[in-house]
Amino acid sequence: MPSFVIPDKCDGCKALDKTACQYICPNDLMVLNKETEKAFNQDPQMCWECYSCVKICPTQAVEVRGYQDFVPMGASVTALRSSEDIMWTVQFRDKEIRPKRFKFPIRRGVEEGKAQPFDHYPTGDDDIKSTTLMTEPEGINTEKGPVKFDKLPTL
Amino acid sequence: MGGAVHVFKPRSTGEGFGRSWYPPFNSGASTFFTLDAGAEMTCQEVRFIPVRFKDAYGPVGAWFLLFKSIATNAYGGNYMQDNAAELDKWEPYGKVKPRPANIRNWLMMLDVMDGKSPIYMQTADAIQAIVDTAADEKDAKKKLKELEAEAWEDFLDMTISQAILWAATNTEPDKKPSEIMACDPYFIGSHSGASGAWVSGPEDVQTDETMDEYFWGYANMTTVSGLFAAGDASGASSHKFSSGSFTEGRIVGKSALAFILDNNTLPNVDQSVIDERIAEILKPLDMYEEHKDATTDPAINPNYIRPTQHIYRLQKIMDEYAGGVSAQFQTNDKLMERGLELLAFLKEDSENLAADSLHELMRSWESIHRMYQAESHVRSMLFREETRWPGYYFRNDKPTMDNDNWLAFCNCKYDRNTGEWEMIKRPVKYITQ
Numbered sequence: 001m002p003s004f005v006i007p008d009k010c011d012g013c014k015a016l017d018k019t020a021c022q023y024i025c026p027n028d029l030m031v032l033n034k035e036t037e038k039a040f041n042q043d044p045q046m047c048w049e050c051y052s053c054v055k056i057c058p059t060q061a062v063e064v065r066g067y068q069d070f071v072p073m074g075a076s077v078t079a080l081r082s083s084e085d086i087m088w089t090v091q092f093r094d095k096e097i098r099p100k101r102f103k104f105p106i107r108r109g110v111e112e113g114k115a116q117p118f119d120h121y122p123t124g125d126d127d128i129k130s131t132t133l134m135t136e137p138e139g140i141n142t143e144k145g146p147v148k149f150d151k152l153p154t155l
Numbered sequence: 156m157g158g159a160v161h162v163f164k165p166r167s168t169g170e171g172f173g174r175s176w177y178p179p180f181n182s183g184a185s186t187f188f189t190l191d192a193g194a195e196m197t198c199q200e201v202r203f204i205p206v207r208f209k210d211a212y213g214p215v216g217a218w219f220l221l222f223k224s225i226a227t228n229a230y231g232g233n234y235m236q237d238n239a240a241e242l243d244k245w246e247p248y249g250k251v252k253p254r255p256a257n258i259r260n261w262l263m264m265l266d267v268m269d270g271k272s273p274i275y276m277q278t279a280d281a282i283q284a285i286v287d288t289a290a291d292e293k294d295a296k297k298k299l300k301e302l303e304a305e306a307w308e309d310f311l312d313m314t315i316s317q318a319i320l321w322a323a324t325n326t327e328p329d330k331k332p333s334e335i336m337a338c339d340p341y342f343i344g345s346h347s348g349a350s351g352a353w354v355s356g357p358e359d360v361q362t363d364e365t366m367d368e369y370f371w372g373y374a375n376m377t378t379v380s381g382l383f384a385a386g387d388a389s390g391a392s393s394h395k396f397s398s399g400s401f402t403e404g405r406i407v408g409k410s411a412l413a414f415i416l417d418n419n420t421l422p423n424v425d426q427s428v429i430d431e432r433i434a435e436i437l438k439p440l441d442m443y444e445e446h447k448d449a450t451t452d453p454a455i456n457p458n459y460i461r462p463t464q465h466i467y468r469l470q471k472i473m474d475e476y477a478g479g480v481s482a483q484f485q486t487n488d489k490l491m492e493r494g495l496e497l498l499a500f501l502k503e504d505s506e507n508l509a510a511d512s513l514h515e516l517m518r519s520w521e522s523i524h525r526m527y528q529a530e531s532h533v534r535s536m537l538f539r540e541e542t543r544w545p546g547y548y549f550r551n552d553k554p555t556m557d558n559d560n561w562l563a564f565c566n567c568k569y570d571r572n573t574g575e576w577e578m579i580k581r582p583v584k585y586i587t588q
């Protein structure tokens with residue numbers, strides 16, 4: 001099932017032309033059932049469990065239950081996103097194991113809408129034919145020296 | 156438009172079908188549109204098969220690089236050490252440090268084929284080793300808590316499914332190890348793969364020797380005038396990852412603007428060509444409407460093929476003939492030739508794709524896009540008469556690396572009017588020593 005919708009919580013995003021979950025799903029999976037006015041995942045086998053629909057739903061109506069062809073039942077990972085942080089709750093299948101809670105920032109120091117495209121750097125040579133990019137060379141921090149080759153990760 | 160996933164059969168074929176390492180939204184559109192335009196492609200034989208935590212495909216990078224964890228076979232053997240003699244066969248690149256991704260796969264697969272599975276990431280040992288460096292008990296507790304948060308964050312940031320799988324199997328990484336495994340093959344020009352368009356390099360890094368071969372005017376322009384590619388869509392530059400793809404996108408943005416300024420006339424496309432294309436795109440919807448009432452169940456109808464069955468057929472061919480998961484990434488010339496025969500039937504049947512909705516229309520075209528990625532892959536593997544990247548694929552009829560003949564780029568071109576493929580060998584020329 002991967003993502004699923006709790007009927008009591010889903011209000012069909014009444015105020016919007018397109019529901020939030022439908023808008024955000026990168027794989028065209030979330031759709032609104034016009035009769036019940038509730039959303040559902042129309043092709044769960046193609047769900048990546050990216051949690052985009054979970055994070056965007058204004059009423060926290062979307063959750064994910066693990067793919068049953070390899071995930072045992074009973075665990076859950078829930079996300080609650082604010083404009084600054086995301087709160088995660090991980091519940092194990094074994095209820096003797098204490099649930100884990102994590103809070104991670106979703107922005108690194110710059111307020112929403114306040115990012116400066118060129119930071120404080122000059123735009124560069126302003127020549128469309130040159131091989132340098134905007135803010136180069138000042139903006140690429142080359143004064144720190146080249147990256148050491150043995151530090152390059154292979155993923 | 157990204158790379159290509161689901162060209163091969165994934166390991167999970169039930170609900171977990173969609174749980175590929177690279178997202179299934181990468182449906183081969185980049186390859187299709189560049190090939191269809193007649194652009195030369197490169198390294199289409201190179202696929203990427205990452206090793207990840209088994210089934211949910213959580214990232215292993217933090218474990219290997221940050222926590223300095225090792226992976227072992229089920230009996231405790233360290234395959235990177237035990238199988239090190241194998242590296243001689245793939246010199247010089249096989250001995251480069253850090254070891255290339257396919258070589259690490261290969262050394263692991265040797266143990267798998269030797270019956271020493273499961274393979275484990277020794278998470279508990281790695282955490283213990285770090286905690287052991289703590290000054291006192293209080294410091295040890297603090298360290299453990301930090302490491303735990305980092306380990307979970309790694310999954311929660313990138314691959315939430317892996318966190319669900321750990322929780323569902325009561326896995327606490329400081330207490331027990333976790334299985335790792337090679338995923339299925341992906342086409343991703345940005346990240347340890349290399350497939351993509353053959354694009355012009357930037358002018359400023361060329362040498363006298365490379366100028367003729369690697370540069371033709373605008374940085375990152377394909378061999379088709381005015382068509383540009385970056386990230387997963389451009390080939391022969393495997394180490395871009397996200398920041399490199401982003402930067403390549405910036406380079407393309409700038410050079411495409413320069414191209415437009417130099418060629419500032421609107422292309423004039425005849426309306427009849429546009430109408431023809433629209434009819435071609437919408438055909439699966441018409442196919443469904445025309446035939447859907449011929450049987451009592453629209454899923455089973457001798458007149459057409461629905462996109463779900465189309466992609467299953469594609470994946471089965473690739474899995475069994477082109478070295479997918481169930482073939483342990485092995486193939487040979489005869490298997491590939493047979494695979495091409497079966498792909499030809501699939502290509503013909505694509506004319507009868509039927510879609511009951513816009514969603515299925517999209518799925519129909521995605522499957523066609525993947526099919527072109529598949530064909531260019533098989534043709535390029537067949538063209539390169541050697542094995543160069545064990546761990547990605549192994550040609551049993553040509554099991555060794557042949558630097559005399561194949562230290563070269565394998566390129567290909569497709570002619571949409573005749574359906575002909577042209578295979579081209581291009582020299583490797585070094586810009587740096």
Ligand SMILES: Cc1cc2nc3c(=O)[nH]c(=O)nc-3n(C[C@H](O)[C@H](O)[C@H](O)COP(=O)(O)OP(=O)(O)OC[C@H]3O[C@@H](n4cnc5c(N)ncnc54)[C@H](O)[C@@H]3O)c2cc1C
Pocket residue numbers: 026156157158176177178180181182184214313314345346385386387388395396397398400401
């Ligand atoms: C789980 C995971 C972890 C990763 N970790 C790292 C990491 O730690 N560090 C790192 O550097 N890299 C990492 N990567 C790799 C990195 O994400 C990619 O290399 C990079 O995103 C590729 O960029 P791109 O722009 O070429 O493709 P993408 O980012 O895939 O963009 C392609 C775009 O094309 C769109 N598209 C597709 N088809 C069509 C169509 N037919 N029409 C119109 N639009 C279409 C897609 O919606 C998408 O927006 C990771 C990837 C994954 C999956």
Ligand code: SF4
Pocket residue numbers: 005009010011012013019020021022032038039056057058059060061062
């Ligand atoms: S975003 Fe939430 S409330 Fe809106 S339609 Fe989707 S599930 Fe319902």
Ligand code: SF4
Pocket residue numbers: 002003024025026027028029030041046047048049050051052053054
């Ligand atoms: S989890 Fe992601 S892929 Fe799955 S339905 Fe939600 S948005 Fe779509």
